[in-house]
Amino acid sequence: MAVPFTSKQTYIDEFNPKDYLQTYYVAGEGRLQGEWADFALRNLHETFTTGGVRGDTLLDFGTGPTIYQLLSACEVFDNIIVSDFVEQNRAEFQKWLKKDPDAFDWTHIIKFVCELEGNGEDWEKKAEKLRSKVKEVLKCDALKRNPYDPVVVPPVDCLLSCLCLEVACKDTNSFCEVLKNFQDLIKPGGHLLLLSGLNSTYYHVGKKCFTSMVAEKEDLERALNEAGYQIEKAVYTPRTDKTWMDVSDYQTHYFIHARKPN
Numbered sequence: 001m002a003v004p005f006t007s008k009q010t011y012i013d014e015f016n017p018k019d020y021l022q023t024y025y026v027a028g029e030g031r032l033q034g035e036w037a038d039f040a041l042r043n044l045h046e047t048f049t050t051g052g053v054r055g056d057t058l059l060d061f062g063t064g065p066t067i068y069q070l071l072s073a074c075e076v077f078d079n080i081i082v083s084d085f086v087e088q089n090r091a092e093f094q095k096w097l098k099k100d101p102d103a104f105d106w107t108h109i110i111k112f113v114c115e116l117e118g119n120g121e122d123w124e125k126k127a128e129k130l131r132s133k134v135k136e137v138l139k140c141d142a143l144k145r146n147p148y149d150p151v152v153v154p155p156v157d158c159l160l161s162c163l164c165l166e167v168a169c170k171d172t173n174s175f176c177e178v179l180k181n182f183q184d185l186i187k188p189g190g191h192l193l194l195l196s197g198l199n200s201t202y203y204h205v206g207k208k209c210f211t212s213m214v215a216e217k218e219d220l221e222r223a224l225n226e227a228g229y230q231i232e233k234a235v236y237t238p239r240t241d242k243t244w245m246d247v248s249d250y251q252t253h254y255f256i257h258a259r260k261p262n
């Protein structure tokens with residue numbers, strides 16, 4: 001019997017940020033702090049250095065309780081806006097921002113990015129830099145025409161989204177609609193960076209199982225083209241660690257850099 005797609009209400013009621021961080025990002029055993037973090041952080045590092053993506057404002061969509069995706073961006077953007085659908089995720093992010101003693105410890109990931117940047121010793125300064133660049137923590141909903149309604153976010157230079165759209169959208173039509181709506185959030189010539197997994201049907205957060213839309217490479221690229229973006233770069237890297245398919249069954253990591261035409 002087909003499993004119903006996870007509803008927005010289920011995210012509100014049952015997405016536990018502490019369980020998410022423990023399952024995926026805790027030092028040593030978090031499922032995503034190995035292969036995924038390596039893939040995402042290297043691609044983001046390259047994009048914000050040799051890739052030349054920079055600007056005034058970066059908007060992170062579906063931030064969840066995580067900061068890893070912003071560590072390279074904070075070197076080349078003055079303003080970072082983070083956003084998530086779930087209140088408890090925004091609260092967890094704020095804990096890190098405010099150095100709450102109960103905040104998640106991202107030291108291992110921050111050190112990794114500092115090493116990529118050739119500044120292994122300066123990891124505390126890096127954390128401070130990111131904190132100083134985050135200007136807003138907003139509520140968003142991918143499934144609304146204006147995801148920030150009633151707030152109107154002025155168009156940004158770069159919209160980033162990691163591991164979010166496949167879990168918010170039930171199919172490729174909905175995915176394409178969201179990308180079309182994102183056009184209003186990006187300046188002409190601005191950048192869209194999407195990082196996630198292909199062919200995933202579920203992921204666990206603690207004991208709770210959440211669904212994902214199955215996306216193939218062709219579905220993604222078709223949706224981006226239909227939504228009016230130009231694809232600048234697409235990287236697909238197969239997952240090699242299959243020891244935890246019971247936790248999440250994605251098959252391939254992907255990174256897409258697309259642009260809104262001028």
Ligand SMILES: C[S@@+](CC[C@H](N)C(=O)[O-])C[C@H]1O[C@@H](n2cnc3c(N)ncnc32)[C@H](O)[C@@H]1O
Binds near residue numbers: 084168
């Ligand atoms: C798998 S987590 C990814 C979190 C983080 N970006 C990361 O890279 O680890 C998926 C995120 O999507 C958010 N989300 C789910 N439905 C959403 C919606 N309709 N609009 C915006 N975000 C949504 C969840 O609250 C959650 O934070």
